[in-house]
Amino acid sequence: MLSFFYKRSFLMKDIKYHYAYNELNELVAIEDVDEVYRQNHSFHCINCGDEMIARLGCTRIHHFSHKKCQESCNIETYLHKLAKIVLKQKFYSESKFNISLVRHCICEKSKDCMFYDSNECCESICETFDLKEYYDTCSEEKGVDGYIAVLLLTDSSGKYKHPILIEFVVTHKCSSDKRESGLRIIEIKIDDEYDITRLKTEAITEENAEFIGFSKESK
Secondary structure, three states, X not given: OOOOOOOHXXXXXXXXXXXXXXXXXXXXXXXXXXXXXXXXXXXXXXXXXXXXXXEXXXXXXXXXXXXXXXXXXXXXXXXXXXXXXXXXHHHHHOOOOEEEEEEEEEOOOOOOOOOOOOOXXXXXXXXXXXXXXXXXXXEEEEEEOOEEEEEEEEOOOOOOOOOEEXXXXXXXXXXXXXXXXXXXXXXXXXXXXXXXXXXXXXXXXXXXXXXXXXXXXXX
16 A cells, blocks of 8 residues: 655645545545445545545555546635644644744843843743643634634633634735734644644644744743
């Protein structure tokens, strides 16, 4: 069997759909489909809803394709929906939901120390935070302060009052007023399915996301 992600460039040029819903509306990855599973299940597109076929041939990478020609199924919308599904599933199924960002750290005694030097008593540190320590709810397309979040992380106990909005950038970034609203926003860049697959196992970092409204200062 060919490796599912053996070459990213080939995946992007030649194959579009590695995910589909089964008849129970469960997300299925093509690498989890074998001949027996294919015979016992039906598949449909997570974007347009049309019937899909699991292609398990020997000459091309395994993939899903629409049973009927479906040129109107927009790949950008498909990627946006897939990213939302995958990240929400990760939030509820994994024990941790980590983000990592570089913060500018200064000595906590900077105000009182006579030897404090702003050039010497500081450093940049990559810090990791498990958002599940602060939030227990991940909602789709929910509003906050007049803005709609693709995914909204909140704390049902009310202890942590500042929610986090998760947005996905396939072609367009958040509007300027949303970015300047003061809300905490994680804007994740999605170019292809490979980026979404990485989100399953890796932390969200500044390599693949922009952290808007987050404090970059620490002690």
